[in-house]
Amino acid sequence: MAALPKRIIKETERLVSDPVPGITAIPSEENLRYFEVTIEGPSSSPYAEGEFKLELYLPDDYPMCAPKVRFLTRIYHPNIDKLGRICLDVLKDNWSPALQIRTVLLSIQALLGAPNPDDPLANDVAEDWKKDEKRAIEVAREWTAKYAVKS
Amino acid sequence: MSDSDGNISEDLEFDYDDDEEVSFSEFTADENEIDLVNKFEEEVYIKKDLKKEAPSANRLQARAKYKAWSLEEYINHFFISKCKKLQSMKLPNCDFDDILIMLHAKNWGEESVINGCYDNPTKFFEDCGLPLRKRNNTFEVVKNFLCPICCSDDDIQTETYSLTCNHKFCVACYTRYVVGLVHEGKLITCPECKLSIPHGDVQKFVNVYNEQQQSGSSVLNSPFKFVVDDASKAFVKGSPIKTTIDLSSFELLKYAAKRNIDSNPGNFKYCPAPDCMHLVELLSPAKDGRTESENGKTMDEENIYKVPIVTCPKSHEFCYSCQFENHLPLPCWLVKAWIKKCNDDSETANWIDAHTQSCPKCDSQIEKNGGCNHMTCSTCAYHFCWICLEEWAKHGHQYYACNRFDPDTVNAAQKYKKSKRLTLKRYIFFYSRFSVHETSMEGDSKTLKKVNEKMTKYMNEESKRRNNAEVSSTNSLSWIDVQFLHDAIRQLTNGRKTLKWTYVFAFYLSKSNFSEIFEQMQDYLNKTVEDLSKIFEEIYAKKKDSSNLIMQNKLDIINLSNLVAQRQEKMIEFAFTGLEQKLLRLEEEKPESSLEPVQTQTQGQTKRKQR
Numbered sequence: 008m009a010a011l012p013k014r015i016i017k018e019t020e021r022l023v024s025d026p027v028p029g030i031t032a033i034p035s036e037e038n039l040r041y042f043e044v045t046i047e048g049p050s051s052s053p054y055a056e057g058e059f060k061l062e063l064y065l066p067d068d069y070p071m072c073a074p075k076v077r078f079l080t081r082i083y084h085p086n087i088d089k090l091g092r093i094c095l096d097v098l099k100d101n102w103s104p105a106l107q108i109r110t111v112l113l114s115i116q117a118l119l120g121a122p123n124p125d126d127p128l129a130n131d132v133a134e135d136w137k138k139d140e141k142r143a144i145e146v147a148r149e150w151t152a153k154y155a156v157k158s
Numbered sequence: 159m160s161d162s163d164g165n166i167s168e169d170l171e172f173d174y175d176d177d178e179e180v181s182f183s184e185f186t187a188d189e190n191e192i193d194l195v196n197k198f199e200e201e202v203y204i205k206k207d208l209k210k211e212a213p214s215a216n217r218l219q220a221r222a223k224y225k226a227w228s229l230e231e232y233i234n235h236f237f238i239s240k241c242k243k244l245q246s247m248k249l250p251n252c253d254f255d256d257i258l259i260m261l262h263a264k265n266w267g268e269e270s271v272i273n274g275c276y277d278n279p280t281k282f283f284e285d286c287g288l289p290l291r292k293r294n295n296t297f298e299v300v301k302n303f304l305c306p307i308c309c310s311d312d313d314i315q316t317e318t319y320s321l322t323c324n325h326k327f328c329v330a331c332y333t334r335y336v337v338g339l340v341h342e343g344k345l346i347t348c349p350e351c352k353l354s355i356p357h358g359d360v361q362k363f364v365n366v367y368n369e370q371q372q373s374g375s376s377v378l379n380s381p382f383k384f385v386v387d388d389a390s391k392a393f394v395k396g397s398p399i400k401t402t403i404d405l406s407s408f409e410l411l412k413y414a415a416k417r418n419i420d421s422n423p424g425n426f427k428y429c430p431a432p433d434c435m436h437l438v439e440l441l442s443p444a445k446d447g448r449t450e451s452e453n454g455k456t457m458d459e460e461n462i463y464k465v466p467i468v469t470c471p472k473s474h475e476f477c478y479s480c481q482f483e484n485h486l487p488l489p490c491w492l493v494k495a496w497i498k499k500c501n502d503d504s505e506t507a508n509w510i511d512a513h514t515q516s517c518p519k520c521d522s523q524i525e526k527n528g529g530c531n532h533m534t535c536s537t538c539a540y541h542f543c544w545i546c547l548e549e550w551a552k553h554g555h556q557y558y559a560c561n562r563f564d565p566d567t568v569n570a571a572q573k574y575k576k577s578k579r580l581t582l583k584r585y586i587f588f589y590s591r592f593s594v595h596e597t598s599m600e601g602d603s604k605t606l607k608k609v610n611e612k613m614t615k616y617m618n619e620e621s622k623r624r625n626n627a628e629v630s631s632t633n634s635l636s637w638i639d640v641q642f643l644h645d646a647i648r649q650l651t652n653g654r655k656t657l658k659w660t661y662v663f664a665f666y667l668s669k670s671n672f673s674e675i676f677e678q679m680q681d682y683l684n685k686t687v688e689d690l691s692k693i694f695e696e697i698y699a700k701k702k703d704s705s706n707l708i709m710q711n712k713l714d715i716i717n718l719s720n721l722v723a724q725r726q727e728k729m730i731e732f733a734f735t736g737l738e739q740k741l742l743r744l745e746e747e748k749p750e751s752s753l754e755p756v757q758t759q760t761q762g763q764t765k766r767k768q769r
């Protein structure tokens with residue numbers, strides 16, 4: 008494998024020295040482009056008290072293209088599907104090389120605080136959400152208690 | 159057809175001068191063929207004077223007025239001229255670059271730009287990613303610059319670029335960023351904010367990238383290590399586009415045009431040739447019987463066999479209706495039926511490996527390289543035919559026996575097999591011939607490219623030699639002397655393309671005396687195409703003095719390619735006349751559903767979009 012680009016080294020250093028509150032991102036020892044990530048659910052959301060595990064991978068042409076991020080913990084959310092894939096603009100069309108790992112993770116945390124059922128990925132969840140928001144929030148809370156237990 | 163001026167609307171049906179008869183030195187058609195053709199002409203043209211109505215492939219082409227557009231012409235017409243028009247209106251606080259960005263942002267709608275500029279200019283400028291103060295795009299060399307994208311601070315001096323927002327990034331990163339986005343055909347913004355990069359600057363990045371590619375060092379492959387020598391020359395501080403620059407060559411505008419056509423095709427269709435970005439616009443609906451049937455009139459039998467062949471500005475012929483290569487003599491609906499069948503049956507047909515074959519004599523594996531179907535085993539030197547695996551010598555004196563599928567023989571050999579298997583076998587028989595020629599076309603084009611390269615090299619050496627020795631020009635070749643090579647190359651490709659489609663035609667053809675004539679004509683065309691292909695392959699295979707071989711074979715090449723052209727045209731004409739006069743019958747009827755005129759299809763697409 009080619010040497011790790013300076014950009015990735017700098018970002019990794021900063022994630023360690025100046026971590027984002029409620030978020031951890033630790034590079035794997037075998038592959039410094041692969042990160043194990045945890046995100047705490049925002050306090051005012053049904054995901055509060057939960058700790059969600061994600062994986063993040065920086066493809067070869069990062070930062071010209073977006074990092075690949077996926078939830079490993081099961082989550083009930085209109086913009087996240089069964090496989091943990093996330094529907095988020097900055098991970099797709101709105102990616103810019105000026106963005107960073109930390110901005111991406113912050114955006115994901117913000118998405119937990121503000122679900123957007125009109126731009127869904129997990130279709131059935133989004134349907135539930137639109138039909139009966141109260142009930143959907145209840146389910147999200149149940150799932151959080153069940154799957155996203157702090158280790 | 160015309161390739162000189164794409165602006166001229168061409169009427170597909172043009173008059174034919176009596177084609178000058180080609181004289182053949184050694185390639186005169188044999189007696190059998192003359193008899194055959196005579197017979198055909200007698201029977202087909204009973205009441206017609208053949209001399210006046212010269213046979214021509216173009217009788218099969220539907221009458222359609224169309225205009226061939228190069229992408230550059232499209233850009234000039236739909237983008238640049240609007241821009242110039244708005245510029246002449248003296249919109250407040252806008253220069254040419256701004257207007258181009260505004261038009262691009264508003265999908266090339268002049269009205270929205272005019273309205274935006276007057277109604278709420280502040281918001282409009284912001285929408286389009288234009289700065290509210292004077293534009294200040296800066297290319298400059300910065301000392302100890304830390305680029306936020308690559309984080310590289312290795313170089314003491316770094317070339318940087320920034321828009322009015324002053325978000326600076328190194329030119330290497332900016333180039334990678336711009337080149338990565340230009341294919342989307344949308345405006346490209348600053349990586350950090352919403353300001354749009356002017357088209358001229360986008361092109362400068364594209365140029366920097368292309369220069370790097372040419373010099374061998376790749377920006378994309380060696381990330382973040384990239385020295386810009388000429389970037390400082392390419393970028394002049396804040397320079398607006400000079401209107402003298404050829405805007406239509408701008409990469410971003412090309413992709414913007416593509417985007418525009420994809421979302422709103424109208425009567426435009428792309429040339430399907432690989433890497434060709436040119437267009438054809440239909441001006442009047444194809445008069446191929448479709449319009450008549452739409453008006454409730456009886457459909458003209460004759461006309462449903464016509465194919466709307468158009469030619470792009472790069473001289474690529476294609477069928478406007480199918481957006482597929484020139485598939486004469488096969489009618490359009492059978493092209494669709496055939497392609498569907500091939501997709502459906504591909505599983506069963508998969509066992510035909512068109513690329514490798516074992517020698518029928520010694521069983522050693524042979525790979526087919528060029529387009530010629532005359533194979534020689536490298537192990538045992540056995541000469542055989544790729545298609546029928548019979549000894550090649552058999553093909554020499556007789557005609558090509560390998561073209562014809564004889565149900566009697568197959569029946570005799572496989573009496574016990576059910577008719578279903580026969581159908582499949584029949585399909586595979588024709589499919590394999592179709593695909594052999596398709597593969598051969600690729601092989602041909604590889605061979606021909608090499609032959610052309612050899613010739614070019616030879617010509618260059620020749621002219622060098624001439625200049626040095628000052629040999630009198632009568633002894634040496636000029637470019638005009640080798641023009642025949644280009645013509646022959648094109649003729650071979652065309653001939654093989656027609657040949658390829660005649661196998662599909664034969665697949666759908668009901669057996670009759672006339673279908674036998676068709677098959678025999680196919681044999682002749684096949685033989686001529688293979689003979690021509692063989693010459694090129696020999697030239698290709700020869701390591702030294704190949705250019706001499708080209709010149710030695712000049713007459714043969716010219717004669718053979720003329721013969722290919724002649725037989726190809728005869729074949730297409732025979733197919734058409736045969737269908738028209740019901741001497742040939744196709745087993746597959748034209749389904750009503752595919753009668754939809756081209757126009758309706760386009761409208762249908764638009765409707766779907768709107769929903």
Ligand SMILES: [Zn+2]
Pocket residue numbers: 305306307308309310327328329330331332
């Ligand atoms: Zn950089």
Ligand SMILES: [Zn+2]
Pocket residue numbers: 321323324325348349350351352353
């Ligand atoms: Zn900016």
Ligand SMILES: [Zn+2]
Pocket residue numbers: 429430431434435436470471472473474
């Ligand atoms: Zn073309």
Ligand SMILES: [Zn+2]
Pocket residue numbers: 465466477478479480481482485489490493
């Ligand atoms: Zn067609």
Ligand SMILES: [Zn+2]
Pocket residue numbers: 517518519520521522535536537538539540
């Ligand atoms: Zn052999």
Ligand SMILES: [Zn+2]
Pocket residue numbers: 543544545546547548553559560561
């Ligand atoms: Zn054969």
